[in-house]
Amino acid sequence: MEPxxxxxxxxxxxxxxxxxxxxxxxxxxxxxxxxxxxxxxxFGLACCAIEMIATTMARYDLARFGAEVFRPxxxxxxxxxxxxxxxxxxxxxxxxxYNQMPEPKYVIxxxxxxxxxxxxxxxxxxxxxxxxxxPVDIYIAGCPPRPEALIDAxxxxxxxxxxxxLTGENRPRHLSADQPSEFTVPRFGxxxxxxxxxxxxxxxxxxxxxxxxxxxxxxx
Amino acid sequence: MNLEAIKSEIEANVPGCRLELVxxxxxxxxxxxxxDGEHAVAVATYLRDAAGLRFDFCSNVTGIDWPGKxxxxxxxxxxxxxxxxxxxxxxxxxxIPGYLDVVYHLYSVEKKHGPLVLRMRTQDxxxxxxxxxxxxxxxxxxxxxxxxxxxxxxxxEGHPDLRRLLMWPGFVDHPMLKDYVDPDDYEYEPTxxxxxxxxxxxxxxxxxxx
Numbered sequence: 001m002e003p004x005x006x007x008x009x010x011x012x013x014x015x016x017x018x019x020x021x022x023x024x025x026x027x028x029x030x031x032x033x034x035x036x037x038x039x040x041x042x043f044g045l046a047c048c049a050i051e052m053i054a055t056t057m058a059r060y061d062l063a064r065f066g067a068e069v070f071r072p073x074x075x076x077x078x079x080x081x082x083x084x085x086x087x088x089x090x091x092x093x094x095x096x097x098y099n100q101m102p103e104p105k106y107v108i109x110x111x112x113x114x115x116x117x118x119x120x121x122x123x124x125x126x127x128x129x130x131x132x133x134x135p136v137d138i139y140i141a142g143c144p145p146r147p148e149a150l151i152d153a154x155x156x157x158x159x160x161x162x163x164x165x166l167t168g169e170n171r172p173r174h175l176s177a178d179q180p181s182e183f184t185v186p187r188f189g190x191x192x193x194x195x196x197x198x199x200x201x202x203x204x205x206x207x208x209x210x211x212x213x214x215x216x217x218x219x220x
Numbered sequence: 221m222n223l224e225a226i227k228s229e230i231e232a233n234v235p236g237c238r239l240e241l242v243x244x245x246x247x248x249x250x251x252x253x254x255x256d257g258e259h260a261v262a263v264a265t266y267l268r269d270a271a272g273l274r275f276d277f278c279s280n281v282t283g284i285d286w287p288g289k290x291x292x293x294x295x296x297x298x299x300x301x302x303x304x305x306x307x308x309x310x311x312x313x314x315x316i317p318g319y320l321d322v323v324y325h326l327y328s329v330e331k332k333h334g335p336l337v338l339r340m341r342t343q344d345x346x347x348x349x350x351x352x353x354x355x356x357x358x359x360x361x362x363x364x365x366x367x368x369x370x371x372x373x374x375x376x377e378g379h380p381d382l383r384r385l386l387m388w389p390g391f392v393d394h395p396m397l398k399d400y401v402d403p404d405d406y407e408y409e410p411t412x413x414x415x416x417x418x419x420x421x422x423x424x425x426x427x428x429x430x
Contacts, residue, residue: 089388122416124395124402125386188388192403204408 027166034078034104035066035158041077041097042070046084048111048144055147065154074100079157081150082136085113085120086127088193092185098134099182103174106161108153109136112143119143132197134183135173223251226273226336233270234262242339252323252337257351260340261378264357267326267336275326275336278358281365283372285345285398288318318345320372324354324361342374345397353379371396 013023044052056062056070071077074097086094098107109130112118120126130136137160138153145153164172173179183201186193227239230253237259242252255263267275290313299308320342327334342349353376355362363385365376370384373394384391393400406423409416 087386089386122402124400128405128408188390190390190392192405196403196405205410207408207410207412 030166031162031164035161037069038065038067038079038106038154038157038161039069039071039077040067040079040081041074041101042072043097044081044083045086045090045094046113048083048114051144051147052081052083052110052150055150060147060151062151062154065151065158067154074098075102077101078104079106079108080134081108081110082114082130083110083144085118086130087125088127089125089188091127091130091133091193092187094130095133095183095185099185103181104172105174105181106137106157107134108138108140108150108157110140110142110150110153111145112141115139115141127193129202132202133186134198135201223253223336226267227253229270229273230263230266234259234266237263239263250335250337252339254339254341257340260352261354261357264338264354267338268357272331274328274330275334277327277329277334278324278354278360279327279335280323280325281354281361281368282323283368283374283396284321284323285372285396286318286321287345287398288316290315319343320345320349320374322351322365322368322372322374324358326358346373349373350375350377352377353382355379370394373397 016023044050054060056068062068067079074080078101080094080098080101082094098105107130109115113120113126114130117123117126117128121128127133138157140149140153142149166175174181180200184195184198186195188194223241227241230239231237238256240254242254244250244252267273292311292313294309294311296307296309298305300306301308322340322342324338324340325334326336326338340351342351351374353361353365355365355376356378362380365379366381366383366385368374369376369379369382370386371394376382383389387395395402404419404423404426406412406416406419407427409420412420
């Protein structure tokens with residue numbers, strides 16, 4: 001039988017806290033600590049980075065979420081915000097930076113370009129989404145997303161970290177010894193990056209191509 | 221700014237140079253001067269330094285790919301058909317070889333005039349693509365000539381640092397050439413239409429129905 005982590009009953013916990021007794025679990029404490037101080041990696045790729053910088057400044061004040069410490073070194077960062085267009089020339093460096101970050105680490109793919117290539121999708125020098133090489137936790141749509149959207153992504157990431165379990169089948173990657181923490185850095189090939197994607201983490205979703213070009217009612 | 225006057229002034233001052241006026245039939249009428257590669261640097265230096273012209277600012281360098289094409293012509297010829305001399309229309313095709321154009325836009329900050337549009341033309345599209353660099357004359361052309369080299373494959377002789385700019389050193393293609401075929405990474409196109417839809421279907425059929 002699966003061991004119960006949060007072994008304390010919620011109503012009992014509430015009752016105890018009314019009496020001035022705090023109960024917690026190691027998992028809650030561990031996740032609370034990580035949730036409340038996410039240190040993003042200090043790098044930007046394009047115009048989304050400007051919105052990211054605005055998010056950290058006085059008007060939007062990302063410090064309210066404990067994530068104001070942008071680290072200039074991947075060794076000290078927990079979170080990579082891929083803010084902007086990832087060109088094919090830049091992609092190996094982005095993957096290498098991600099590999100250099102210590103676990104546990106998270107990725108926010110910020111804006112249309114980082115998700116799919118965005119307006120530059122069919123361009124000869126633009127990667128069609130950073131999730132082809134590294135695992136992405138949160139996607140934010142927008143071109144560029146507003147600071148509120150980035151704050152929303154932070155809150156979603158905090159929820160995600162809060163819900164992570166330390167043991168069991170669904171435990172996160174960094175608690176499982178057989179899961180990779182580094183991913184293949186693509187090489188510069190003669191015509192494209194090699195490989196063009198990491199098949200272990202990205203598989204093309206199935207699209208019903210017969211319906212392409214038609215609207216939701218099936219007409220052209 | 222009369223292009224004819226500039227042309228004759230250059231011809232008088234740069235001996236041996238062969239200039240050609242390339243007319244622009246559009247309403248903007250920005251006609252250009254086609255330089256020969258041999259004298260291009262001398263002409264550019266003259267344009268920059270001549271007291272009346274002083275084109276001291278090269279604002280833009282770009283390339284144009286003109287692929288080879290076949291033009292069909294109908295010509296009438298007199299021939300003997302069935303013992304009678306008749307006028308016969310003959311349709312012949314002439315192959316016009318392709319070439320690359322490099323275009324420079326010049327302004328004079330000092331004299332407040334411009335733009336003057338210069339062109340240089342390569343012999344063909346893939347092997348005879350050597351042209352003189354105008355970076356020694358206008359330093360602002362350096363990065364833009366690198367870009368033209370990267371995307372069109374024009375080799376600028378005399379350029380101080382001719383490396384690729386947007387693509388990486390091991391890349392072999394020149395993406396802005398019209399016959400460039402981009403790599404087949406059409407495995408996931410959720411909103412495919414037109415050209416992309418065609419490439420997706422091609423990818424599916426090659427990948428065995430997936």
